Amino acid sequence: MEGLLWVVPISGVVALAVAGYFAYDVLRSPTGTPEMQEVAGAIYEAALAFIRRQYRTIFLLALGGVIVIGVVIYFFESAPGVKPEELAIKTSIAFFVGALCSMASGILGMFVAVKSNLRTAAAAQHSVADALRIALRGGAVSGILVVALSLIGVFAMFIAYGGFTNPDQAPFTIVGFGFGASFVALFAQLGGGVAIFTVTHNVAWIVFPLVVRGFGLIASVIGIFTVRGSDTKSPMSSLNLGYYITVALSIGGMYFVTNSMLNERGGGIWFFYAGVVGILTSLAFVFITQYYTAGSWRPVKEIAEAAKTGPATTIISGIAVGFETTAASAIAIAIALFLSHYFGEQWGTATGLPHGGIYGTAVATMGMLMSAAFILAEDTFGPITDNAGGVASMARASEETRERTDRLDAVGNTTKALTKGYAVGSAALAAFLLFSAYLDKVAQLTGKPFDTVDLAKVNVFLGGFLGAMLVYLFSSLAIRAVGRAGAAIIQEVRTQFREHPGIMTGAERPNYGRVVDITTASALRNMIAPGLLAVGAPIVVGVLLKAEAEAALLMVGTMAGVILATVLNNGGGAWDNAKKYIESGELKDENGKVIGKGTPAHAAAVVGDTVGDPSVTSARVRAPRRRSCRSSPARTSPAEGTRATTTPCVPRSSSP
Numbered sequence: 001m002e003g004l005l006w007v008v009p010i011s012g013v014v015a016l017a018v019a020g021y022f023a024y025d026v027l028r029s030p031t032g033t034p035e036m037q038e039v040a041g042a043i044y045e046a047a048l049a050f051i052r053r054q055y056r057t058i059f060l061l062a063l064g065g066v067i068v069i070g071v072v073i074y075f076f077e078s079a080p081g082v083k084p085e086e087l088a089i090k091t092s093i094a095f096f097v098g099a100l101c102s103m104a105s106g107i108l109g110m111f112v113a114v115k116s117n118l119r120t121a122a123a124a125q126h127s128v129a130d131a132l133r134i135a136l137r138g139g140a141v142s143g144i145l146v147v148a149l150s151l152i153g154v155f156a157m158f159i160a161y162g163g164f165t166n167p168d169q170a171p172f173t174i175v176g177f178g179f180g181a182s183f184v185a186l187f188a189q190l191g192g193g194v195a196i197f198t199v200t201h202n203v204a205w206i207v208f209p210l211v212v213r214g215f216g217l218i219a220s221v222i223g224i225f226t227v228r229g230s231d232t233k234s235p236m237s238s239l240n241l242g243y244y245i246t247v248a249l250s251i252g253g254m255y256f257v258t259n260s261m262l263n264e265r266g267g268g269i270w271f272f273y274a275g276v277v278g279i280l281t282s283l284a285f286v287f288i289t290q291y292y293t294a295g296s297w298r299p300v301k302e303i304a305e306a307a308k309t310g311p312a313t314t315i316i317s318g319i320a321v322g323f324e325t326t327a328a329s330a331i332a333i334a335i336a337l338f339l340s341h342y343f344g345e346q347w348g349t350a351t352g353l354p355h356g357g358i359y360g361t362a363v364a365t366m367g368m369l370m371s372a373a374f375i376l377a378e379d380t381f382g383p384i385t386d387n388a389g390g391v392a393s394m395a396r397a398s399e400e401t402r403e404r405t406d407r408l409d410a411v412g413n414t415t416k417a418l419t420k421g422y423a424v425g426s427a428a429l430a431a432f433l434l435f436s437a438y439l440d441k442v443a444q445l446t447g448k449p450f451d452t453v454d455l456a457k458v459n460v461f462l463g464g465f466l467g468a469m470l471v472y473l474f475s476s477l478a479i480r481a482v483g484r485a486g487a488a489i490i491q492e493v494r495t496q497f498r499e500h501p502g503i504m505t506g507a508e509r510p511n512y513g514r515v516v517d518i519t520t521a522s523a524l525r526n527m528i529a530p531g532l533l534a535v536g537a538p539i540v541v542g543v544l545l546k547a548e549a550e551a552a553l554l555m556v557g558t559m560a561g562v563i564l565a566t567v568l569n570n571g572g573g574a575w576d577n578a579k580k581y582i583e584s585g586e587l588k589d590e591n592g593k594v595i596g597k598g599t600p601a602h603a604a605a606v607v608g609d610t611v612g613d614p615s616v617t618s619a620r621v622r623a624p625r626r627r628s629c630r631s632s633p634a635r636t637s638p639a640e641g642t643r644a645t646t647t648p649c650v651p652r653s654s655s656p
Helices: 007-027 034-076 084-123 126-162 168-182 193-201 206-223 235-261 268-293 298-311 311-351 356-369 374-395 399-446 458-499 513-526 530-585 600-616
Strands: none
Touching: 007 084, 007 126, 007 206, 007 600, 034 084, 034 374, 034 513, 084 235, 084 374, 084 399, 084 600, 126 168, 126 206, 126 235, 126 374, 126 399, 126 600, 168 298, 206 235, 206 356, 206 374, 235 268, 235 356, 235 399, 268 298, 268 356, 268 399, 268 530, 298 311, 298 530, 298 600, 311 356, 311 399, 311 530, 311 600, 356 399, 374 399, 399 530, 458 513, 458 530, 458 600
């Protein structure tokens, strides 16, 4: 089994080499016309400002987190055979290492993504296929780095903290890495694995998540390599083919790993079935998201049709689509949890061992996450294609080039929504494990069984009620933060126009870095309240209403959060692509005449897109623009795209 564990660092190193090759392949690609290079230079300037502000703040918060986590662990946590001070120090170190890995992947990934914008636009002058390859590989650098550095980091901490000599202690000491890297899901899948280890004394139950993620990483890398675009078929078809290959390889890897590591008393096949459930659930979320956000299906067409009668009906139609999408998503999650838990219980029946049901859901979650690197590549693919469209437009590229970048941008809108839908689904599976872990921890601390949450008790009902409310309050604060950051952009741009009139004539160059720095600082400052709410509310409820009410808050709040996230994500993506649907000339009137750009319907769709943007992600801000003017980039996150006030014409005085 120890030999199989070495798949983790090997897969991580191979993936890092592939990420390096992808970065090389992107950076050696043609950089287009001088006009494109000028626009891209402004984006790069803004990106540097964003990185300096964002990651300086994150680094300082990470240092503070080291101290806080160390103190909390010392006073309130315990692990078998580990002294409190040792547990606190090791967990704090793991946290900081995880944070550093996350920051490294973010900085390197953004650098390559920003460089990919220009090269994607340049490739679009000749071919959709080349532009697709560059955009996907540019996005893959970030996706691969996130997973590879996380796996290598966890493996290194596992070995350093005596994972083989003290396997009952290591999971407790390395868990800080998951918090530091925002990779908590990796450890949520240990649900039932420490517990089963105490019965079987087989460390495979603890390290299985690492090994199966290593196989998933390799499957994702192969899937990305197989993506070949075409100038005749939809770019989405090419991406889907690569994902299908990733899924097939993941199923094969899951079979090998479960039968090699979890075949206790011959029952490994049941966990393979649970893993396949998770893998197919990821595929289901891909189909669900594409149906609700791609322009070739009914929901987006419905919103585009509603735009004929104005912004109000556009918004109403988009909200209806967002609400509708919850049904398919919730049903998919429910089926996945039921089947994976059932297969785990069948393993328990076949082997006579405990905790099979909960571990079955853990295996399913790991199965869903096997394709994470591919999905993350598609996530960054979206902003790259969005930016490439902005570069082509601002550089006044040919109509053919703009048509190609628009095709890629429409697909990018879908892949961004797809990634968030995938995250919602995997988080829902992991949340069940975290909830079970909470019940077990309370039982451990109190010395009494704790496996029932009685909503008939008033305190428990209040806990669940408050949990659902917190989801909406958090969303309100986050969306308000977007509005305030947008206002900061508007004020800064107006100030620059007023103090430097040469910008209007092209004689002076705008200070793009200052715009992004102010916007990023505003966004970080305005996210303090949502962050404190998420951390503080559970503490207050736990202290005042006690453990059972806290369980209700976690359980009901998670359910409400999953539902609302689905509404905002798919509704926002559908609004965005409804606008793209009109811009591509697909919408027609009753006489067959195209209703395209510059029409009232298009203006209504732009309003819908503006409403949808903070729904998809509260960090994206779109400043006002005029279609007829030459634009200059100024957007909150350079990696997320560039849309800006325009020059040399006067910006409109509307809000974002």
